[in-house]
Amino acid sequence: MNYTQTLEFLFQSLPAFETKGATAYKPGLERITAFCRHIGNPQRNFFTIHVAGTNGKGSVSHIIASVLQQAGYRTGLFTSPHLQDFRERIRVDGEMIPKQKVVNFVDKHHDKMVELELSFFEMTAALAFDYFAQSDVEVAVIETGLGGRLDATNIIVPVVSVITNIGLEHTALLGDTLQKIAAEKAGIIKKSIPVVIGEGDVRYNEVFEQVAAANKSKVIYAEKVFSCQECGCREGRQHFCMHRMRDDRKFEVDLDLTGNYQRHNILTAAATVDFLHEETPLTISRRAFLEGTRDAAAITSLAGRWQKLGENPLVVCDTGHNPHGIAYVAEQLKATPHKELYCVIGFVRDKDLAHILPLLPRDAHYIFTQAQTERALPAAELTAKAAIYGLRGETIPEVPAAVAHARELAAADDMVFIGGSTYVVAEAL
Template sequence: MNYQQTLDFLYSKLPMFTRVGASAFKKDLTNTIILCNALDNPQDKFKSIHVAGTNGKGSTSHMLASVLQAQGYKTGLYTSPHLKDFRERIRINGKMISKTEVIAFVKNQKQLIEKVEPSFFEVTVALAFDCFARHQVDIAVIEVGLGGRLDSTNIISPLTSVITNISLDHTNMLGNTLAEIAGEKAGIIKKDTPVVIGETHEASAPVFNKKATEMNAPIVFADQVLTALDFKLANNKLSLSVYQGEEIKYKNLQSDLTGVYQHKNILTVLETLAVLNAQTEIKTDVQNVYKGISQVKKQTGLQGRWQTLSKNPLVICDTGHNEAGIAEVIKNISQTPYQNLHIVFGMVKDKDISKVLALLPKNASYYFCKPDLERGLAANELADQAAGFGLKGNTYSSVAEAKAMAIQSAGAKDLVYIGGSTFVVAEAI
């Protein structure tokens, strides 16, 4: 099989969450354990950091990897989903896994895959762990796919666990309350292993504290230790200063991820690095923290986070797709100068979209579209529901058509925002 045939085999043979939703989510770790046993348990052969959370886990994972890379560590990075190329999920020092490695892995494991019938995600996790072990990475940053407790990645024994935040998402699988969802995310907290929580929330904090006590895991809430102030946005960089109490820890820290919401992720990253410095052999110095935070996109290839696609008109996309994520996007829109607002918007059909639609600005022209996957919500259904919230616009047969029409309709000083789903962003960039 060549590379495309290999991907076609994986896509056609294995249930894939991004395409079909909940039916692809395997509610135990059995398949992952079988696959990794057959590979001589590669997950035990490298040091790791495990990152969960509802929003921000991707940005946080990429930032951590960028700093560790800047420090000179050979750094693995596993994230999902991909936007353009399957290989984005598995990187070492920012470089995607080779097509040859993907082909060889699937060829060697084809019989086992056909026997076990794992999910697409389970195979991808096994491939990532095998890749990191064979390349002998110094450290790997492993992003949880969904939840935590039953996620395929949860067979690692990390140096530290990180949970960015909790908000309502994937409620059909993880629970209908913040406490229930926190319980699933808290499943990555391991015995005697420090855990960093990004944001304190009254509903989730007791859940995390209880689990940490049970596991004898030292716990710290980043937003209780560090504060971000003095925000500025200039030359495509977000700049801020970070304080610990009255003491300034990082003055004028620059980030190439310009979404204002990134300050929360930056605090989570800085506290995680402090924990690693204090409690493990993985050390980073201030100079490389500055370097790593300022060059995330360049060093790790991160895309789709408040990303500028073009100017005149200004076209920006963002992968925020749930209530909390869209709330942050709206804050960014409100801080961006523009004359008229155009919003290209599409969603998937297994989400509660009413809470998202309620947040969206009414004084915008909407271009409703359906991302090109089975889970995509039909554009006319989205438009009908949006009309109930006073959102007016037209429907388009594809993301590309909606984007083209928005840009064509916009004046030079207008803003075109593209989002609603990771898959809409994937088609737009």
Template sequence: MKSDNDINAILTKLYSMRQFHIKLGLERIEKFLEALDNPQKKLKVFHIAGSNGKGSTASFIASILMAAGFKTGLYSSPHFVRFNERIQINSNLIEDEFIAEFYNKYEKYIIENEITFFEVTTAMAFDYFARKDIDYAVIETGLGGRLDATNLVVPLASVITSISLEHTHILGETIEKIAREKGGIIKQGRPVFIGDVDHAAAEVFGAIAEEKKSSIFFLNNFAEKGKDFVNLSLKNQRFHIYKTPLIGYHQLINCALALKTLNETLNINDGLVIDSGIEKVIENTNIQGRYEIISEYPKVIFDAAHNPEGIDTFLREFKNEADGYEKRSVIFAAMKDKEISGMIKKLGAIFDTIYVTSVGLERSASVEELINEAERAGINAIPLYEPAKTIKEFIMNKKNECLAVLGSIYLLGKLKSEINQFT
């Protein structure tokens, strides 16, 4: 059995692979999986891509599968606090021992072939799920779709949640180009389920589905969106969704997309099973950082809104309670490749005080860069170098105020880990 020091050393080696950066392409992962005897071919997979909502949708799918009695693997990224969160079966995280044994066994191959961090993690997940003989695997893409390391699966169904302009230097500078990359997960003859996308993206997906002879299901064709509910048309019934443990109207949409996928693919239609899967989504999947309430009074909200669409979604929900606070503050961080000034401008219209901090990764914008972007947007932002200390002091003041912490899951996880030490 490995000690904590051993697993920490292994994880340090894994994280060091980030020096290889993002290298889209399937050649390396394909050869690596062949060396593992192609574990992905032994899995029944639901494959999820999208600019926003893919983590929540994947969690709803996994939770409903678990409620139906299936042994379910869930692969997601990034993690919040522990690497192990990325790979889990029926809410149990992958064991340190498996991580260490896998890495030690293939370390020579990994180094010699410059396998990236995400490729190693993906191969590890596939191998773990295959060895554990799960019933179904719910696999979330990392970036894009067509050239994503997860895209060597032949899924039971593909799901694309949303499309927005993100990672444009990698995926393309138009909605159509990004949609084509995400649409790369649509496989020959396998159904695809599409969430809330605009007409341009829908046309791209429709064309790919036609070429692949895949049945395509658009959200707008099977879901009636009310002000605070979604009515869903399933095979032989209607289903009314008005609340989930994940806060926000957008989560009703994610839940509807997940449910339609399972109903069409596996004929899951038992109301008690569905209700249980929805109600236990957090417990079953350990999902965090989706309008997550860290403190009720004073109110502290953590949300992984990291691009303009995510900010819009967060603000649409937050406006429902914003007027109830004497003061509204936000701590914001972002990656360099995001449309930062536009996001800060949106936040400035709602929040009284805007703090900016850094995620601390190579791809993240520095505090100084964020200050400059705020100035471009005509917003006065305050630099923050010790955000955990600020959050702690805010909670201790016990005033009728609100503090939102928005940005990368990496930031939220780091801060959550730090504030857990004093809450």
């Protein structure tokens, strides 16, 4: 098979949650365990950092990976989903896995994948582990796909686990309360392996404490290690003033990821890096941390996080797609200077619109759209649902046309926002 044929096999033959939704979700570690045993358990060949959470896990993973690269370590990074290129999911030192490596892996292990009935995500995780081992990666940052306890990535034994935050998402699969979802995410906590909690909350902290106690694992709350305040912008980057509690050390950090919610992510990443430096064989200097955060998006090619796509009018996209994420987006929209606001939005069918749509600004002009995926909620249906919550506008099903129309409507001092779904953002980039 060539690369195109290989991708067709992966997307069409292996059930993928990204395209099929819940029907493609195959929880359990039996298949990935058997397959990784078949390929020699490559995930055991390097240090790993395991990152879970409802929102922010992508940004946190990229920031940590960038810092590790600046510290001189050959660094693997596994994230999902991708925006434009499948290979975005698997990177070594910021570079995507070569196409031929994907082809060779699938050719070599095709029969075993079919025999074990691997899901798309299980195959992708195994491919990442194998490529990292072949590439002599020293440390890899591994982001969970969905949940934690039964996620395919949970076969790794990391040096530290990270849970960014807990919000309501995938409730049909993970549970319909914050506590139930926290329990699934807490499933990445391993025996005697510390866990960093990015955003603690009295509603679910006890869940983490109980799971950690059962595993004799230390719980590190990021907000008890550092405090962090936004201090404006510097050279086009967000500027933060940070304070490490234990020694009263204060320092300033720049981050090339924008959006007010990044304050939580830089705090989580800082606490994780601090632990790695203090309590593991990894050595990470203050300089490496500052350089890694300053250019995190550039070094690791992260896109779609409050990303500016144009000026006059200001055009911004963001991949926030659940109540927790949309709440932050709404706050950011309110904080961003503009005259009129035009929102190009689309969602997938399984999103909790009853808790998402009320969060969006009612004074915006909406252009309802839908991405080219089977999971997309039809734009006309979204238009009708949005009207119930006082959100009005027009319907343009094709994302590129919807974005172009918003740009035409907006004056120089207006703002265009594109979001609601990773797939909508991908088609807008």
